[in-house]
Amino acid sequence: MTDSGAGGSGDNKDTEPLEPPSPRAPSDGPAPGADSPTREYQFPAGVAGSAPATAASDIDGVRFDDGLTVGLLSGPRTVTVPDVPSPISARYLFPTEKYRGEWRRHWIHLMPWLVIGTLATFIMGLVSGLLTRADFENRDTALWATVLVWLAVLGFVGWKLLDWYMDRFILTNKRIMLIQGVITRSVAMMPLGRVTDMKYSQTPMGRMLNYGEFIIESAGQDQALRNVPHLPNPNELYLQMCEEMYEPEAVDEREAEPEEDLIPEDALSKDDA
Template sequence: MLTEEELEGLRFDAAGLPVGPRRVLPLEPEPSPLVSRYLFPTERYRGEWRRHWIHLVPELAIGVGATFVMGYASGLLAKHNQGGVTGVVVLLWIAVLVWVGWKHLDWYFDRFILTNKRVMVVSGIVTRKVAMMPLARVTDMKYEQSPVGRMLNYGTFVLESAGQEQALREVKHLPNPNELYLRVCEEMYEPEAVEARLGRGEEGGGADDA
């Protein structure tokens, strides 16, 4: 368990400046029902995140574009008394909107999950996919941000492992990448600091030994 002096040192960076409120994301108390089914009893939940809304931009752009095209085509066909063709255009437009709605649901159920043992990505509605990588096997980790990503605060995580095959390597469009990067690094290299912040220092040690 960390001493009070060590815990106090975590509140300041290398330059001696106080650690700001955005340096470490708050710890969520409980996993959602979607995530809890994938956690084993001795695993400590640290948080789950949906991808940034930018992930939906291509689908939303298609939906908006289809709406404008449908409106223009319907007006043009109405002038030429093509009621049957207009019905087909409307059905196609509805199909596009249903597809956009499905993509939105897929985004909602897509989660990046962090525990004290591993990182996971759960995705899919009908066909559920669960990819994970143990923190102990992560040999390198980085995140990348484009200029737009820096403005909108999202990035791509790249995880490297000692193994040949990797079920989880690149995770795109994660929100707050700097804070999330610090969270994962802290879990990898300073797990006692996390437990100390949670007030679980002694309790966590007993659980890990079990």
């Protein structure tokens, strides 16, 4: 008996040639260990070399949220203004000038009067309660006088609210205007060509609530419009006024650009068909 050993050739042992493994047929089911089945992207018919569309789930973690960029870290925002002047300001504009916008004072302008109205209501309730419990000869007269004083204070606060609504700060391509008053109207105007210096200041409260005071200097000594407090969005308004003074052609070109259609014409023609 012949011993081939560990290093023997093994000539007396019958062996079969090894065959290469057959390729595995593709399966529509999920791969082992996969949570969800994989799908192949099918290109549209007639479109060669098109890139696959990105799934919404693939970019969920890289979307930007506009709500995170607010406050002091946000960039300049476009001031929202109406396309046409309101009836309050339209009467003071002449046909050859171009309307750029109008703004009311910030609501903080009403804060002193709102505080007065709230305190008057509280004091009226307190005094009325004391008068109701008291027992003296002219109690009803004193109670009516208290109510009348309270109504007069509320009427004055309402007048200030109406005055705030009627006041407008107007910007055109030729001048800036400040309209004030309800019955007695006051219109202050300054040409943009005569503005020599302009700045705005914000207190800490103004930075939190987004309002500021504009200080405008002109070449004349008697300035009809110099300090304008409590204007909203001061940074955006400042940039808009500077652009109107130094780059009026750019403003006219931007205003003349046609608006792009949100729905393509091809889609509209297909729907009609």
